[in-house]
Amino acid sequence: MSSPTFIRPTFAPSLIILAAAILAACGGPQASQGARPAAPPPTAVRLITLEQHAIEDTSEFIAAVRSLRSATVQPEVEGIVTRIFVKSGDRVRAGTPLVQINAERQRAAVQSTEATRAGTEADATYWRGQVKRLETLVGAGAISRQEFEQAENSLRTAEARLGALDAQLREGQVQLQYHRVDAPQAGVVGDIAVRQGDRVTTATAITTLDDDDGLEAYIEVPVGRAPDLRTGLPVHLLDADGTVIATHPISFVATRVDPGTQAVLAKVRIGKAPPGMRVQQFIRARVVWRTSEGLTVPVVAVNRISNQYFCFVAEGTGDAMVARQRPVRVGEVTGDDYVVLEGLKPGERIVVSGIQKIGDGAPVRAE
Numbered sequence: 001m002s003s004p005t006f007i008r009p010t011f012a013p014s015l016i017i018l019a020a021a022i023l024a025a026c027g028g029p030q031a032s033q034g035a036r037p038a039a040p041p042p043t044a045v046r047l048i049t050l051e052q053h054a055i056e057d058t059s060e061f062i063a064a065v066r067s068l069r070s071a072t073v074q075p076e077v078e079g080i081v082t083r084i085f086v087k088s089g090d091r092v093r094a095g096t097p098l099v100q101i102n103a104e105r106q107r108a109a110v111q112s113t114e115a116t117r118a119g120t121e122a123d124a125t126y127w128r129g130q131v132k133r134l135e136t137l138v139g140a141g142a143i144s145r146q147e148f149e150q151a152e153n154s155l156r157t158a159e160a161r162l163g164a165l166d167a168q169l170r171e172g173q174v175q176l177q178y179h180r181v182d183a184p185q186a187g188v189v190g191d192i193a194v195r196q197g198d199r200v201t202t203a204t205a206i207t208t209l210d211d212d213d214g215l216e217a218y219i220e221v222p223v224g225r226a227p228d229l230r231t232g233l234p235v236h237l238l239d240a241d242g243t244v245i246a247t248h249p250i251s252f253v254a255t256r257v258d259p260g261t262q263a264v265l266a267k268v269r270i271g272k273a274p275p276g277m278r279v280q281q282f283i284r285a286r287v288v289w290r291t292s293e294g295l296t297v298p299v300v301a302v303n304r305i306s307n308q309y310f311c312f313v314a315e316g317t318g319d320a321m322v323a324r325q326r327p328v329r330v331g332e333v334t335g336d337d338y339v340v341l342e343g344l345k346p347g348e349r350i351v352v353s354g355i356q357k358i359g360d361g362a363p364v365r366a367e
Helices: 013-026 029-034 104-140 145-178 223-228
Strands: 043-049 053-067 070-073 079-084 097-101 180-182 187-189 207-210 215-222 234-238 244-258 263-271 282-298 303-305 308-315 322-334 337-342 349-353 362-366
Touching: 043 308, 053 234, 053 322, 104 145, 145 180, 215 223, 215 234, 215 244, 215 282, 223 263, 234 263, 282 322, 282 349
Parallel strands: 043 362
Antiparallel strands: 043 349, 053 215, 053 282, 070 207, 079 097, 097 180, 187 207, 215 263, 234 244, 234 282, 244 263, 282 337, 303 308, 308 322, 308 349, 322 337, 322 362
């Protein structure tokens, strides 16, 4: 009986190559133990270096702009407006004609007084001559003393009437001048509240005159801050966007509290009005109580988590730089920055952009 014959299996070379590729792709036990995930690339961020600088302790108030030389123009007489010489916004000098009021009636009264005065002056001239002539006759005994005294009395009466008419004529001429309303001071003409043909009285406000070369800011400071008020404190005047347009010291502090507002009045002498500032305008005024050295950090660089503030501080250099989250204590906002009270030191670099893309220990690089 013959023994069985065993046939050795053979594998195609293509199958061997495929198995080797699968094994290489999956990796053996040693490969899986030695591989590590690749580190994420550093995030580009903008950094600033903290430096000490002057920090102002300030309070902001609403101030009213007033003119040291403002006037409301009212007529001295009644009548109809016949002419308006100026328009709103004109800059005028003292004595410039503003409005003409009908003066025909007053002019006629002055002419009547002048005519009466001329007649009275003729009477006084006549009696002067009579007294001089009768004085010679009474000395020679040609007339009685009584007749001479009567002539003297007529002369005194005529001179008294002449004096009264002179005063009446001067008053009438002054009244005639009042029919032309002139500027009492130099300044800029405000709104003209009357029109040609309107009737005005002595209570009518025709217009206003404001000299914008002498302005003051009136600041009402709450009585709680009154002990800190003093002349010389700097005040920043701000426009609507918060930009400082002028800085001037406090020139006056009231000694009394306003009983209605419980505030203390402080004045700031502005002088020439900055561009865009007008009389009676309300503006923002920032009183600087004191100035000290300290640190500030941009508001955009600070995160708030559960009433705690944090900043990212860049540590290391070059490719080894990482962001570390650090708790900080901040104070008031000055402009676009927080005042730093604790947690940061001068010279440290703070991440101010891209903080939403990073976490504690994240690699970063400067933009």
